[in-house]
Amino acid sequence: MVRPDLSIHPARMTLAEIETLWGGDADPPLPECTYDPELHTGPPVETSAQRAAREAVAREVCATCPARALCDQYALDTRPTFGIWAGRTAAEIDAHAQINELYEAMRFRAVQRLEVA
Secondary structure (H helix, E strand, O other): OOOOOOOOOHHHOOHHHHHHHHOOOOOOOOOHHHOOHHHHHOOOOOOHHHHHHHHHHHHHHHHOOOOHHHHHHHHHHHOOOOOEEOOEEHHHHHHHHHHHHHHHHHHHHHHHHHHHO
16 A cells, blocks of 8 residues: 655655555565665765766666565655655656646546547
8 A cells, every 4th residue: 555645765764664555464575775775865965977876776776676566656646856766766757647647637538528428
């Protein structure tokens, strides 16, 4: 279950928050970003080259993370302004969310037209 009321990167969540987010009684595997949160969220100051290198490594880590699908949905719901989420930057997530919103608006209009006809 995704909790859009949480506005922090999964790397910054406590184990209790992760367990609540993931649900279930079994011990969930921790998202990869919990082991090195700064890799995904970045240090306070970094150059463009440092950011690009860090983001490339973070994307590789995300590629095999068991929480990737949950993280992706969470990011689409919360629209982060920084960091790497499910292997994507905040700008990439925002663009994807905008496309989803446009698609939903077009779908809604199409349904309305069919109901009128």
